Amino acid sequence: MWPLDRGSKKPLFEQIVDEIERRISYGEFPPGSLLPSERKLAEQLGVNRSTVVLAYAELRALGMIESQTGSGTRVTKHKWGITPKHTPNWHRYVEGGSFLPNLPFLRRIREALQKNKALIDFASGELGADLSPVKEINTLMDENHYTEYLGYDNPQGFVPLRQALVAYLEHYRGIQTTESSILITSGSQQSLYLITQCLLAPGDAVAIEDPSYCYSLPMFQSAGLRLFRLPVDDKGVRPEEIRSLYKKHRIKMVFLNPNYQNPTGTVLDPERRVELLHIASELGLPIVEDDPFSLTDYHGTPPQPLKSADSIGSILYIGSFSKIAASGLRVGWMVAPHSVVERLADARQQMDFGLSVVPQKVAAQFLNSFYFRPHLDRLRMDLLYKRDLLIEALQKELPDLVSFSVPQGGLHLWCKIGTEVNDHKLLEEAIRNGMIYVPGSVYGSDSGYVRFTFARPKAADIPLGVSKFAAALRTVLG
């Protein structure tokens, strides 16, 4: 992004001066805005800090930027013309919006991954390129000429995809539904977002698993919801606690991920399922069931969703292609009573006017193709192989320092470190060593937990990544 030319006769610091001047004049760094610190910019560009010090000195001499101790280096405010001109105080706008930013750990992880493409990535909760059906999808796109009209799509989503999903849901998930009860969304994420925006209001109480992926989403807080925790043990959540939360706090909705829960990998116990559905129907309480991982079951016997036993319509069921095929397609779905689907489709029109037809068509073709089932079979075996690689490496490198349950499905391993450790220091040290993961506290747990996504790195990198992690842990523990 910064086109430094190390072969040029022009010194590097002058190239930096020119590039910053260019970006200031383009409005990327408006007057008054903060520039990166000298240390940070040097790191980003891979140059010595002294080079950036020189460049900033030059820009200061030109009157383009100003530095003040404690408040960093900023673009000069009144540079252009004689009459005073004011750039909007973008900083205040950026800080002032009602929607909350992502958690600092997640922003740090994103930044690190963008800066260093060589990091061994146990953090991104998705399939690696080796597990995605990239070839199959390319073949389908080659074979099927794209001939649809590219106008606005049906607000609920592309009809042939919804038709394909009716068959998929019955065959693979034991769910009977019709296309008019399905809403296509941008992954599970958009389903969760639409539910928090359209079916709940600020001040409403909801229950979520502890730990849970939901804790990594400040959008629950942005929507003004009061969150109450349902601890997850090795059999999932305990239904009785839902009843007691309902009595105490009048919770209006429960968010669950019953099969291969993210991050713990737990499967909700069959008896608890019966009890849970009983309580939901007794209280008239809606349950949001997020079910992205079931078909990754390593033994080919995926647990059924709650939705398949939901006789009275208590459950909003969410599924997705992201964890079983390709996160970059951005295709997910919700099965819900028709009035709910209509309401969410209407709101989504105002937010983004619906999904592109192109990936929806690709997804429908893939579901209907003879590639789909063999892909799932291969995926299961590859995930099992990668899981075992991770477990072996952890047992070899850190036999006494970590403990975990062995998951039977999903993309993640949830790992407890057996001694007190500073989450921040450990993550930074791991990044320095060349690997990255997600600290468990992102999902609401105490410190000292780690989520490893073994689906993402290449198989050959898993032992290497673990040994880098082990070295980081030993350094931090001293």
Next chain:
Amino acid sequence: MWPLDRGSKKPLFEQIVDEIERRISYGEFPPGSLLPSERKLAEQLGVNRSTVVLAYAELRALGMIESQTGSGTRVTKHKWGITPKHTPNWHRYVEGGSFLPNLPFLRRIREALQKNKALIDFASGELGADLSPVKEINTLMDENHYTEYLGYDNPQGFVPLRQALVAYLEHYRGIQTTESSILITSGSQQSLYLITQCLLAPGDAVAIEDPSYCYSLPMFQSAGLRLFRLPVDDKGVRPEEIRSLYKKHRIKMVFLNPNYQNPTGTVLDPERRVELLHIASELGLPIVEDDPFSLTDYHGTPPQPLKSADSIGSILYIGSFSKIAASGLRVGWMVAPHSVVERLADARQQMDFGLSVVPQKVAAQFLNSFYFRPHLDRLRMDLLYKRDLLIEALQKELPDLVSFSVPQGGLHLWCKIGTEVNDHKLLEEAIRNGMIYVPGSVYGSDSGYVRFTFARPKAADIPLGVSKFAAALRTVLG
């Protein structure tokens, strides 16, 4: 969607009974939920009302549904099992969310278009299939094998598309920028949504054009913003009024569509542009510039955007493929200071985890291809032709009853009816006659205005559609 088989030996009413029973058991119509009225369902299915009356009577006899005068027909509540079970009160959830539904007129239009595919559509604000580069895009997709890894995309959007846009923006829009100042969004709509969610907070005052597309978006109200009007005359908005709104209400942002404004077709006057930028810089006031229509300019000399003269970074610039290529790709972009782009990209990750890579790749290929410029040339001429067809038809059919300014770009004609008329009755009568448009009040105007999108219907349907409109107007005026 309702698979009635008119050739079957099973009577239609029994088929309806079976289908409703099926949908109730699937949870599409949960216990307690409202069924369509007999009249409405008959209309939807294209059967006599008496057929639906019979079906509902049978369902009542089976104890599946209950009817009460005044509250319609509902699915029976306590049908399943002996212990009382309660479906969540979905009605209350659907009504209770904080995000507001679309305007009744817009929901009515969508419903009518879904029900009757033969309606001549002057309502959908997009290009018809004849104007979209469907062939060109298909050719590009055939020629370029899809080979990317389908993982989560960069939060700001697909890098090659942002690179293509840097060249496009400089060449076609006179805007100099870099790829790190660009955010790819799901059309202009998502840019507007992100701005209202992330840079503004409930209670903030903003100024929008009157009339304006923005009035058709309850999302401004959902975000708790106070809206103030900037009347649009034949030269656009008057900058002085921005200053006075700032003084009176401390407006925090101004939303403008300076080129071929939706719905009026107006172009902001050059002197007013200078004054506007001056006021914005004097007040440090951010301007959101929505610029989807400029390249449709019928004479090939598109007006420049405000952003091209924005020396201090006051302007958030929004562009889109929707009105110049294909709305169904869902590809738009925002050019903004880097801190703003970062903030919005971060929030968008929580909402939908970003756009699918597939349409972004298609859009980049199209921008970089030798098809792009010839497509724009053809589009301009086709739009001019369709505009003239509409104007001729209106002058022929309703010479004394309508008046309008002739737009020089854009997809719409903004039309004033010269006598008092009931907007509701006129729209319903037009739909009955087989054509549809958007009543001007959707955009915040008084009653008696109409927005005709001439880009959408086939050329051959334009005169026919206008004569249907004229007949409707004469009927309503009596």
